[in-house]
Amino acid sequence: MKNILEIRNLQTEFSTEQGAVQAVRGVSITLGEKEVLGIVGESGSGKSQTMFSVMGLLSANGKITSGEILLNGEDISPLAFTSEKEYEKRMEKLRGNDMAMIFQDPMTFLNPVLRIDTQLMEPILNHTNLSKEEARKQAIELMRKVGIPSPESRMKQYPHQFSGGMRQRIIIAMALACNPQVIIADEPTTALDVTIQAQVLDLISNLKHEINSSIIMITHDLGVVASICDRIAIMYGGKIVEVGTDEDIFYDPKHPYTIGLLSCVHNPEEESKELKPIPGSPPDLLDPPKGCPFVDRCEKAMKICKEQMPSVSVFSNTHECSCWLHHEMALKGGDVK
C-alpha cells in the first residue's frame, strides 16, 4: 500500500506563561491510500494537536520543534520551508485541495452571516478553474452526495436554518469539495446525538467506498473507532503508545493503557461487569515524565518505566506497541534492569 501521509518524529510545543507545554512528543505514523486511520486518546493526549500541526493550524503560541510531515513524499512541515510566508503560501494551496479538515462543532464552524452556497462554493472557486455556474452545480451535487434533501433550495439558506446533523453534513460536503487526498476528521460526531451520529457515521462509511480520500478520524469514542476505522493508533501523553489494525487493538491489546481503556467502557452487548477504571489522571505535559507517560497509572510499572521511554516492540507487520513489558528482557521473565 502506498503511503499518502507520513509523519516522522513530530514534536510540537506551546509556549505558555508556566513554560513550554510539550503537546506532541515524537509522533510517527503513516496513512495509506484509501485507509481510515483512527487516532484515539483522552483530552490532552495530543491527538488533535498532532493533526493541527499537519494542517498548519496551530494557535499562535504553538510551534513544531522537530520532525517531518511527508505528503506524497513532500515535506510540508514549517521546518522544511525557508520562511513563514513561503510555508503559508504552500499550505494555502494544500488546505482544502489536498488536505481537508472536518471539525468537531458544526455550530461554530460555519459562518453565520454567509449563505450555504457561498461557503460551499468557496473552496471550489479557490482551488479550481471552474466558473461560478459550474461550481454551483458541483456544490449541489455535493449536497446531494451527503444526503441533504432538495439541495437547490437549501443552498440559499443560512446555517441557522439547518440542524446540527445537517450542518455536519455541509461541513463534510465542504471537505469533499476538491477531492482531497487526506481528510482529517476531528471528533466529527461528538457534538451530535446518537441517532444523528449513526446517520453521519453511515454517511462516512458509504463515502469511504465512493471517494478516493484517506481519512484520519480523531476521537475518544472507542465505539466510533470500532465501527469505522481500519487501523487505530492509541495516544497518551503526547506519544503513540500502540498501533494496530482494529482487530489487533480490540482483540489483542498489548499496552496496559489500551487494555485499561477497553475495560473502562461497557460493551452493552455483554453482561454487566464491574468497570475497571484507570486510577489517577493523565500526566502534566508542562513537565512530562522522563520515561513512559503512563507509568504513574500503570499497575505493572517497573523501575525502568520511570527512567526510560520504552522502545517499540513489533508483534506483526501491523501491530506495534511501546511498553517495557514487551521488551525481550521482560519477556524472559527477568525484571528489566
Add this chain to the structure above:
Amino acid sequence: MSEEILKVEDLKTYFDVTKGLLSKKQIVKAVDGVSFTIYKNETFGLVGESGCGKSTLGRTIVKIYDPTGGKIEYKQKDITKIKGAELKQFRKSVQMIFQDPYASLNSRMTVGEIIREPMEIHHIYDTSEERDNRVRELLNIVGLKADHIRRYPHEFSGGQRQRIGIARTLALNPDFIVCDEPISALDVSIQAQVINLLEKIQKEMGISYLFIAHDLSMVKHISDRIGVMYLGNLVEVGPSDDVYHNPLHPYTKALLSAVPVPDPKLAKSKKRIVLEGELPSPINPPSGCRFRTRCPNATERCAKERPGMVQVGQRQVACFLYEK
C-alpha cells in the same frame, strides 16, 4: 420490589417562549405527561436525545422548575406544591449532581467552603470544627485527600471536580440524588472512576438515583430500570437488561441500534436502523404519537390518537403495536 421513594404522575412542565407582546402564544412542552416510579435503593436510568426533556424532568423533580401539571410524590407525600420550610426540608433529602464540573462549582470558594455550605444552610452540626471534620470525611469517601480542603476548584481536574460535586451532594445525607449527565463531560478512563464511586456510595448509604444520560451503554451498566424519553414523553420503561436486549418501542429499537459498540467485528456487521429526519420541534409537536413522523411502523391511527402505556411483561411501552 421495595417501597416507593418517588412517584411521578402525568407530570407536565411547559415553558412560555412567546416573543413580543402581541405575537401568538408559543409554548414549549418540554415534559408532557410523564409517569413513573422509583423504588428505594434503585437506580432509574433516563435516556433520550438532546431536547427530549430529560433534564427538565430531572429539574422539575428536585423542584428547580415548577411543574405545569401533574403530581410528584416523594416518600408517599405530595410535594408538587410545597413551599417554605417544607420545601427546604425536601431539598435536604433530595440532591442533584450536575453535568458540567467546571460550571457547577463556585471558583471563588475553597473546596471546604463548597462542601460546608449545604451544612450551614441546613444547620447540620453546631460548630465549624464538626463541619470541617465532616468535610474531611466526605473528601475521603469520594477519593480525595483531606488536605485538599483549602484548595480552589481550578486546581483540580474534571474528574476530581466531579468528585467535589458528589461530596457536596452527600453533605446532607440525602436519600435520593438526581444525576444529570454526571459523566458526559469526562474522559473515558475517568468516567469509569466516577461510575464506580456512585455505585459504591449507593451500596454503602442506600441512596436511590435518577440517572439521566444520553450514553446508553453507561446507563445500562448502572441502572436497574430504564426509561426512554422522546419529545417530552416516556415511550418505554422496564428492567435495563430487558429494554436493552429486547427493545419494544420502535424508537428504543432505533436508538439502541445507533449505539456504537466497542467491538470492530460486531460494530461493522451491526445493522443500524437509521432514523430519517430530525427531532420535531417541541413547540409544535406532531399530533397523536410524537414519534410517528420518524417511525417506520406508523399508521393512520398514530396521527389521531396518543398511545397510552401498555403493560408487556415487566415492561410498559407507549405504542399501538403492543395493544391486544
